[in-house]
Amino acid sequence: MTIGSDRVATPHPLRGRAAIVTGGGAGIGRAIALRMAAAGCAVGLIDVQEEALARVAGEIGAADRQVCQAVADVADEEQSRQAVDRLRRDLGRLDILVNCAGILRLGRLEEISMADWRDTFRVNVDGLFHVSRAAIPHLRAQGSGRIVNISSWLGKSGKAYYGAYCASKAAIISLTETMALELAGDRITVNAVCPGIIMRTGMRDRAEVELQQLGLPSAEARMAGIPLGRLGQPEDVAEIATFLASDAAAYMTGHTVNVTGGLWLQ
C-alpha cells in the first residue's frame, strides 16, 4: 500500500540533470558538487581558485561523472556571464544553479574597512546576482529549473563583528524570495539554505584564526550551544542542497532551510 505518495526514492535523484556550482573549489561548494555528482548529475564548477577547481574536477571525473570548470570571479559581471555560458555549452544543458561562492570579513561596523565592506557585498550579493542573471535564460529555455542559494543562519540575525556578512546573507534571503516569485511561472524553484557552524572549510579555518586573535569563542567552545551536540560538516549542507535540487522538492519555493543542528533555536 502506498501512503501519501507513489514516488519511490532513487539513489540517483539527479540522473540526467546538469548543475553549475559556484565556489565549487572548496568547502561546502565542493561537498555539494560531489554529492550532486553522486546523485547522477553532470557538474560545472566556478571558482577563483584554479588549482582547487582542478582538484575537485579530478575527484568528480574519477567517479566517472561529467564535470567541467571555469575560473571566474563572480563579483565580475562579464566573467560570470562568460563562465555560465561556457559551462552550459560544455554540459549540454542546465537544470540547477547553486550559488555558494562567498567570503567572510570580520570587524565591528565602526572599524571594518570600506574595502572589506564592499568586497563582502561584491562577492556575496553581486556575485549571486550576476551568476543568477546569466543562468536564468538557460534554465527558462530548459522549461524548468532549480536555484539553491547558500545564505547563513547569520542572515537571520545580527552578530557583533559579523555586520557586513550578516547584511549580505540577509540580502540573499530577500533575493531568494523575490526570485522565487519572479520565476515560479517558468517552473523554476528558488530556495536558500542557512548553514550553522560548518567545519572543514577554508572560511571556517580562517575565521577560527581571526576569532582567536579577537579573543572571541572558537567553534569548539560554542558546540555546547548546539542542541544536536556536534558541529556541522559540509556534507550536512550538501545533502539538503541536493534534496532542494531534486524532484522531491518540486513543491517548495521561496524557503530558507536551516541546517544548524538546532543552533538557530538557542
Ligand SMILES: NC(=O)c1ccc[n+]([C@@H]2O[C@H](COP(=O)([O-])OP(=O)(O)OC[C@H]3O[C@@H](n4cnc5c(N)ncnc54)[C@H](O)[C@@H]3O)[C@@H](O)[C@H]2O)c1
Ligand atoms: N563554513 C561555515 O560555517 C558557513 C556557515 C554558513 C554559511 N556558509 C556559506 O557557505 C558558502 C561556502 O563557504 P565555505 O565555508 O565552504 O568556505 P570556503 O572558503 O571553503 O569556500 C568558498 C569558495 O568560494 C570561492 N570564492 C570566493 N570568492 C569567490 C569569487 N569572487 N568568485 C568565485 N569564487 C569565489 C573560494 O575560492 C572558495 O573555493 C559561503 O557562501 C559561506 O558564506 C558557511
